[in-house]
Amino acid sequence: MIPDLLSFIGRFHPLLVHLPIGVLFVAVVFQWMQFRLHKAALTVALVTTLWIGAIGAVLATVTGYLLSQTAEYDREVVDWHQWLGIATAAISCIWLLLYYRPQSRIIHLTISLIVFFLLLITGHLGGTLTHGEGYLSFGGADEDDTVAIVQRKPLPDVNEAVVYTDIVQPVLQARCYSCHGTTRQKGKLRLDEPALLLRGGKNGSVLAEPGGEEAELVRRLLLPLNDKKHMPPKNKTQLTAAETALIHWWVKSGASFDKKVKEVETPEKIKTTLQDLENPMSIAVVAEKPLEPVDAADPKALQALRERGVVILPVSAGSNYLTVNFVSVENASDADVAMLKPLQKQIITLKLADSRITDSAMQIIGSFRNLRTLYLERTPITDKGLARLASLKELQHLNLVGTNISTTGLLSLSTLPALKSMFLYQTAVAKSDWNKLQDSFPRVTLDSGGYQVPILVTDTSRIAPKK
Template identity: 35%
Template sequence: MIYASVAEWMSFFGRFHPLAVHLPIGFLVLIVIFELLNKFQKNQIPAEVVTIALLVTAISASGACLLGYFLSLEGGYNEEILGEHQSQGIGLAIISWGLWITHSDWFLSKISFAKYFYLPLLSFSFLLMIITGHHGGNLTHGETYLTENTPNPLRKWINLPEKEIKIDENQVENKIVNINEAFVYEDIVKPIFKQKCEQCHNASKMKGNLRMDEISLLQKGGKHGVIFKANNVEESEFLKRILLPESEEEHMPPKGKSQITEQELIILKWWIQQGASFDKKVSQLIQTDEIKPILISMGGDASNVSNQVMQDRFVIEESILSRNVGEVKQSDIEKIKKIGGLILPLSKDNNYVELTFLNNPKFSDNDSPLISISPEQTLWLKLSNTQITDKSCSEISKLTNLTRLHLENTKITDNALSSLGGLQNLEYLNLTNTSISDNGTLALVNLKNLKKIYLWKTKVTLLGVENLKKKMPKLSVEIGLSEQQTEELSKQKVNEKSDDVYQK
């Protein structure tokens, strides 16, 4: 049998401190109310009731102190604020016992003048409770938690001017005026960290000895080492934790906190893939197909976005977006979330969505009925890196408005593509790292509106690509050719032209 260590038990019980600390606070407030009622009303609260409440306050305050000490052993807190909070908490517990003593009949019968200490001690304990709670809040949420959100209604109420807010000249209402000139970390990545991560990883609270509010400390990492590796998404620890199920203890942000959205996850992955630079602009990085529409949505003025970013906006898709469909049922959204998927809105002006299962690599054919849960509303579908096979394509074929389909790194074969012939609005198809061959691409001819296809790491040959291009001249085919393959293809074209001339 394996027994838990003392440290493990202390850590376990320490987690109950935020819960336990509310008991003495509640009783102390109740006692103050009792004393006010006794002073201003005829119906008196019995002294015995107040004495019992004081005893419960003293016991619970002492217990909260002990649990708080256990919690502090985990580390990751600002030592100065932690020391103040501990001293104030212990002081409040001692004063609570003093209040009980100076209110008990037995003690007053021995020392009658002790009753004169009761009200001053009660007033002081109430003030100390507020200060102690404030420092506890600072440890948990950070020192600027109450003041960081502006405008501040309290300042208006007491007729004080609002704090001056520095506005980045490149941004207006969270829109980046010139997306190409925006700094990737400062303007795009850092706001995500600030909103979703810094609450637990700041100067006041350093969970896991990690701070994310300063670049040098972010690069240093925490007690488990560095949290990201440039150009390596798979080995970047903070991304691994984001992708864990929310029920897992190591999932970040913790359950109950505001979670990383699918778009934010794409941004963070892109930043890592492009070298995790802290000083480069958007225009200096390669803009992948996934990041392009996100960058567009962040731009305040689409006319300032580079052609490279804009080129992925398709004609059919824009036409569909101009129409509208009914809202996705909330029950359907919950079903998708339950299995680790996400339904994300594509525009605030309509109800079209992106359906993605990127966070659930175990998604398989058994789960495929969920693919067509909202057939009219689903405009983008991402099944990358899942376990689906050709069987799931019957569900995909039901998405009549689908314009973008990601099937990269799945187990689909040539047989799957023949099932997709009904997707007449499909404009983008990613088949990277699948077993698709030249025979399979023949079925794509039925997709009249297909504009772009990715065939990297497939069995499709250069000859197969050429045959596909002849039948679909407007189709852009990305096959990841090396320089040698490109030269071979050029020679092949020259030879073909020579043969044609010879035959004539």
């Protein structure tokens, strides 16, 4: 392990590396201009540029080597990047020295081409180390998207699911692999394989619970968002409260990699979360653009809603965004929805299934500018009320199962830019309109429900004989 001072110097590599890249590209341009124009002034400019570029390349190579010793990156890519970087610095120095000895202009031109291609390849590998594989692809994603958008299908029977493989690993893949996977290993920690997860990072195990304290993995998740040790960093997409709870439960239960849910002791609150994994609206694990920070909700408004029986939870540790659920409120009405007005900036998920809200409440809901998921199953809303949601630019998932909504009402939402899925089982949408809806919502998953599962010869169910 290199001393801390040298490690600190290595951290300057990203700062130093861009200067020689730009300067050497300019030197290549000067070389080609000199080849065509034969100007003495260009020779002076070229030599000056080469001095700056060569010295900068050497400094970038030294700091790059020191940075590589922190072992936070994929070793194979690092090795290629390192040796090509050394080659770039060495050939740049040779190019400079040749200007102090009479040489053929063809030799200078050839060396400039070699440096040009070395810069391209070495720079690309550096980008791969920093931003991940595929960062240069068309429609390339942000750094946080290098883990790709991860979606898992609903679990057919959560009790038969393997806790790590089916529940925990998809969360780690979506939220953690970009910094602790094959490409990067911050803190010398990899979370993409069980053996590496068990090994831990530079500070030791992340799963052990020393002296009854929280395991390091869980502790980092539960730290306040503004704490510099909170994970993921606050500029990344955060885990939801449910995802954090599931990982906490997995670690507390012994962090097994092969046990099924039915084999692990499960608290009641976790059972509810697990059941949600059978619901297609609840199990998407997607790398989304982080929301803009908002102020904390009004404590008095929160207290009043909780006294009414409304369940209000933060979407993740340290976040001011909220999930609001009226599941425990009997006969929730428009007046109850009106109580949400002080929270209109903070609500990201709203669950109003089986409530008695009307179109009047939809006017209020239409002002919740950050709302992403809305459950309206079996409510008496109409097409007129649904049209009032057309202002929800962040809305992604909408559940309208068991409502009287028709094709006319749905078409009023066709301009919503973020919409991803709508659940339309037992609505007033005519079968003959289905193709029209699919044409109007080409990027939206329209779920009509009413699935029929065939009985297989291997099924254990028994059909009673006819009497």
